[in-house]
Amino acid sequence: KQEVTQIPAALSVPEGENLVLNCSFTDSAIYNLQWFRQDPGKGLTSLLLIQSSQREQTSGRLNASLDKSSGRSTLYIAASQPGDSATYLCAIISGTYKYIFGTGTRLKVLA
Amino acid sequence: EAQVTQNPRYLITVTGKKLTVTCSQNMNHEYMSWYRQDPGLGLRQIYYSMNVEVTDKGDVPEGYKVSRKEKRNFPLILESPSPNQTSLYFCASSFSRNQPQHFGDGTRLSIL
Numbered sequence: 001k002q003e004v005t006q007i008p009a010a011l012s013v014p015e016g017e018n019l020v021l022n023c024s025f026t027d028s029a030i031y032n033l034q035w036f037r038q039d040p041g042k043g044l045t046s047l048l049l050i051q052s053s054q055r056e057q058t059s060g061r062l063n064a065s066l067d068k069s070s071g072r073s074t075l076y077i078a079a080s081q082p083g084d085s086a087t088y089l090c091a092i093i094s095g096t097y098k099y100i101f102g103t104g105t106r107l108k109v110l111a
Numbered sequence: 112e113a114q115v116t117q118n119p120r121y122l123i124t125v126t127g128k129k130l131t132v133t134c135s136q137n138m139n140h141e142y143m144s145w146y147r148q149d150p151g152l153g154l155r156q157i158y159y160s161m162n163v164e165v166t167d168k169g170d171v172p173e174g175y176k177v178s179r180k181e182k183r184n185f186p187l188i189l190e191s192p193s194p195n196q197t198s199l200y201f202c203a204s205s206f207s208r209n210q211p212q213h214f215g216d217g218t219r220l221s222i223l
Contacts, residue, residue, distance in 0.1 A: 034212070042217070044201070093208050099146075099159075099212075104153060
């Protein structure tokens with residue numbers, strides 16, 4: 001059964017720091033992988049989607065990579081800002097339409 | 112404005128009283144899905160729908176029903192709610208599994 005793990009569960013960094021969030025999965029037979037952010041009391045906002053044939057995707061200060069063979073994805077945030085404070089979730093999509101989410105990394109960027 | 116709308120946002124009810132949480136999207140998305148979010152367990156998929164009249168179970172379907180009679184609507188039905196269904200529920204939609212999901216703002220259900 002596919003399992004998705006995100007480490008660390010929480011992270012606190014000073015403003016301006018570059019940081020990496022990790023997502024690992026146990027079954028490499030994925031269709032694609034998405035990164036989301038969730039603000040308190042809100043739904044999820046999609047950040048990046050990487051298809052299984054791709055290695056990375058970039059949007060502004062965000063870069064997500066995917067290594068299917070090792071079962072890992074990373075989300076790189078450059079020059080972090082207090083507005084980046086949120087919970088970041090990764091989700092894998094299987095060959096059907098099933099989504100499996102990690103439990104998230106709670107990020108706090110200190111001004 | 113493109114959005115996924117869930118109603119109600121908050122509901123406190125009692126065991127056994129049937130309830131429906133509505134979900135509507137205005138983006139002509141084919142794919143819709145329901146999730147529940149619980150502390151320590153993350154988001155778990157309840158049911159999903161690939162198109163009108165096509166639905167399938169996610170990881171935690173027990174105690175829930177869904178229907179997809181129209182493309183824009185995907186209601187979640189709890190026929191006989193129990194306290195272990197107290198949770199934060201999210202509806203989401205997308206054009207396909209190759210496209211990002213759009214989420215509603217969530218429905219917080221408390222079942223006493």
